[in-house]
Amino acid sequence: MPNYVVGHKTPDSDSICSAIALSYLKTTLGEETVPARLGELSPETLFILDKFGFEQPELKTSYAGESLYIVDHSDRVQGPDDIDDATILGIIDHHKLGDITTSTPLEIWVRPVGCTNTIIKMMYDFHNVEIPKNIAGAMMCAILSDTVIFKSPTCTTADIKCVEALAEIAGISDPKALGMEMFKVKSAVEGTPVRDLVLRDFKDFNMNGNLLGIGQLEVIDLSIFDDMKAELAADIAELKTEGNYHSVILLLTDIMKEGSEFLVVSDNDDLTEKAYGKATVNGSVWIDGVLSRKKQVVPQLQDSLA
Numbered sequence: 393m394p395n396y397v398v399g400h401k402t403p404d405s406d407s408i409c410s411a412i413a414l415s416y417l418k419t420t421l422g423e424e425t426v427p428a429r430l431g432e433l434s435p436e437t438l439f440i441l442d443k444f445g446f447e448q449p450e451l452k453t454s455y456a457g458e459s460l461y462i463v464d465h466s467d468r469v470q471g472p473d474d475i476d477d478a479t480i481l482g483i484i485d486h487h488k489l490g491d492i493t494t495s496t497p498l499e500i501w502v503r504p505v506g507c508t509n510t511i512i513k514m515m516y517d518f519h520n521v522e523i524p525k526n527i528a529g530a531m532m533c534a535i536l537s538d539t540v541i542f543k544s545p546t547c548t549t550a551d552i553k554c555v556e557a558l559a560e561i562a563g564i565s566d567p568k569a570l571g572m573e574m575f576k577v578k579s580a581v582e583g584t585p586v587r588d589l590v591l592r593d594f595k596d597f598n599m600n601g602n603l604l605g606i607g608q609l610e611v612i613d614l615s616i617f618d619d620m621k622a623e624l625a626a627d628i629a630e631l632k633t634e635g636n637y638h639s640v641i642l643l644l645t646d647i648m649k650e651g652s653e654f655l656v657v658s659d660n661d662d663l664t665e666k667a668y669g670k671a672t673v674n675g676s677v678w679i680d681g682v683l684s685r686k687k688q689v690v691p692q693l694q695d696s697l698a
């Protein structure tokens with residue numbers, strides 16, 4: 393029985409590419425390991441897989457009795473539902489430390505860098521394993537995605553150096569141009585059902601006993617949402633009721649203007665006022681400079697709900 397590597401629910405490019413990259417490393421080290429995913433892939437991730445010739449990892453949501461590595465998260469609500477019945481071999485992540493615990497010893501690589509793939513590159517270097525060209529390309533794209541082409545405050549020197557090294561292996565002369573191409577794919581939202589957009593990059597958080605759902609859409613130009621905003625707002629209100637959330641937030645992030653419009657439905661009318669000193673007007677507020685959910689949204693909300 394092989395081991396698995398799986399990222400978080402509603403997988404993003406980092407979760408998928410790190411599952412692929414870590415599986416190859418572990419298998420090369422003599423431990424048969426296969427990548428898996430907990431949900432459908434976004435157009436951006438499909439673009440990366442297609443570009444570098446990968447199949448989608450196996451869709452697998454149940455892990456009872458299996459052994460697995462967890463990548464790109466360590467929060468129970470974001471992982472497989474039956475994680476308690478699985479053996480966790482390791483956690484590789486760059487988020488806040490979550491609430492996953494284990495009953496057996498495990499390997500942990502957690503670093504405050506911009507992307508899980510940056511940590512996996514460190515693991516390849518540690519084990520002195522050569523990264524295949526196509527895996528290097530996928531890892532590089534994941535880092536460009538997670539760091540918003542180095543603009544995110546989560547981006548570190550390690551991420552930038554890692555992209556340079558991976559670009560060289562993959563034979564890509566202009567990584568930033570490829571990054572922009574990727575964000576153009578990500579920005580194509582027209583014709584997509586509203587609920588699919590809301591859930592495209594959506595994560596649950598348990599903050600002091602309150603369930604919050606926070607989605608994010610990163611685009612090159614926010615004006616593409618002009619005709620859609622009312623529908624998006626109505627949909628997160630429905631989702632709040634359906635999922636019994638304390639709050640649902642959708643971040644519409646403009647990667648060129650470098651800020652986010654928050655669409656908010658919450659039991660607390662003063663949620664953003666408390667967290668940012670800026671109140672919502674008709675359920676929406678623009679906050680300059682906010683690009684990163686993990687660094688500029690989750691901690692602020694968590695503190696304000698303490």
Ligand SMILES: [Mn+2]
Nearest residue numbers: 406464508538
């Ligand atoms: Mn990530």
